Amino acid sequence: MEELLEKLETYRREIRETELTNPDAAESYRIRFLGTKGIVKNLFHEMKTVPAEKKKEFGQILNEFKLFAESKYEEAKSINHQPSTINQIDWSLPGDPIPLGTRHPISLVRNRIVEIFGRLGFSVAEGPEIEDDWHNFTGLNMPADHPARDMQDTFYIHQNPDWLLRTHTSSVQARVMEKQKPPIRIICPGRVYRNETVSARAHCFFHQTEGLYIDENVSFADLKQTLYFFVQEMFGKSVKPRFRPSYFPFTEPSAEMDINCLICGGAGCNVCKHTGWVEILGSGMVHPKMLQNFHIDPNKYTGFAFGMGVERICQLKYRINDLRLYSQNDLRFLRQFVAAD
Numbered sequence: 001m002e003e004l005l006e007k008l009e010t011y012r013r014e015i016r017e018t019e020l021t022n023p024d025a026a027e028s029y030r031i032r033f034l035g036t037k038g039i040v041k042n043l044f045h046e047m048k049t050v051p052a053e054k055k056k057e058f059g060q061i062l063n064e065f066k067l068f069a070e071s072k073y074e075e076a077k078s079i080n081h082q083p084s085t086i087n088q089i090d091w092s093l094p095g096d097p098i099p100l101g102t103r104h105p106i107s108l109v110r111n112r113i114v115e116i117f118g119r120l121g122f123s124v125a126e127g128p129e130i131e132d133d134w135h136n137f138t139g140l141n142m143p144a145d146h147p148a149r150d151m152q153d154t155f156y157i158h159q160n161p162d163w164l165l166r167t168h169t170s171s172v173q174a175r176v177m178e179k180q181k182p183p184i185r186i187i188c189p190g191r192v193y194r195n196e197t198v199s200a201r202a203h204c205f206f207h208q209t210e211g212l213y214i215d216e217n218v219s220f221a222d223l224k225q226t227l228y229f230f231v232q233e234m235f236g237k238s239v240k241p242r243f244r245p246s247y248f249p250f251t252e253p254s255a256e257m258d259i260n261c262l263i264c265g266g267a268g269c270n271v272c273k274h275t276g277w278v279e280i281l282g283s284g285m286v287h288p289k290m291l292q293n294f295h296i297d298p299n300k301y302t303g304f305a306f307g308m309g310v311e312r313i314c315q316l317k318y319r320i321n322d323l324r325l326y327s328q329n330d331l332r333f334l335r336q337f338v339a340a341d
């Protein structure tokens with residue numbers, strides 16, 4: 001018994017002094033102390049030599065020793081399992097770079113449009129992309145049989161013949177006029193949809209920004225001045241704008257605005273169809289019928305409206321010759337755009 005206790009003390013010391021800093025050392029330790037032919041097992045065998053009246057006491061001592069030997073091993077296992085052993089990491093190594101994305105050119109140009117009109121007091125209004133007939137067409141002076149509906153190939157929604165994907169952001173004008181009394185001065189950026197075959201020049205979805213200004217004494221001169229200011233801020237003072245008479249059911253009179261082609265500089269290209277001019281927006285004085293539709297008194301108020309294609313503006317600003325590039329998600333294309341100034 002004395003002898004056994006001494007042995008135990010020696011083993012305890014050995015266990016305390018052993019360093020199990022790697023998996024191999026821990027494994028040898030396990031085999032030596034806890035294995036099927038290991039020290040702990042042998043000590044239990046030696047119980048036979050202990051006199052009967054001491055068995056209980058020695059049994060307890062041996063159990064404690066067993067727990068002590070096991071806990072050393074468990075501790076070593078948990079330390080050795082820490083990811084790649086914390087002490088082996090070189091904290092002075094440079095970190096993995098986190099690549100920063102860039103904004104999509106359409107977003108950059110949209111933000112720029114909003115910012116320019118923001119300086120003139122226009123605030124942003126939004127509306128749904130799934131619209132009803134009234135807000136997209138009828139309320140805008142385009143009843144069911146109106147020929148102008150053919151100008152826009154519309155996606156209708158199966159479940160309800162009254163629902164469609166908005167073909168223009170003019171639908172937001174309708175929604176704002178319905179709720180708000182003049183003065184109204186809003187800009188409405190958003191996505192629109194038309195059933196067009198995708199090509200370098202057309203897409204089945206694209207972006208527009210609508211503008212609407214209604215107050216007392218708003219004139220065509222205000223419309224021109226506002227849009228001149230806009231193109232100069234967007235493209236620089238040397239841009240050449242021109243107005244052409246046009247037709248839209250929701251404005252009277254109506255005009256389209258062109259600017260000189262910034263892609264070919266007037267030499268002629270596929271974007272300006274070799275004319276040197278590119279149309280960027282439609283506009284006009286809000287039709288009195290429209291004002292009446294939305295319970296705004298046309299004898300008291302007048303207004304102007306315009307709608308521009310964001311892809312077109314972006315195309316001229318960054319000289320992009322194919323509309324499909326905007327939605328192909330090619331990083332070589334997308335990484336080139338840093339900021340629209």
Ligand code: DAH
Nearest residue numbers: 168170282283284305306307
């Ligand atoms: N909604 C027209 C289109 O998509 C653009 C437009 C023209 C908007 C004249 C207007 C406007 O607000 O007054 O072609």
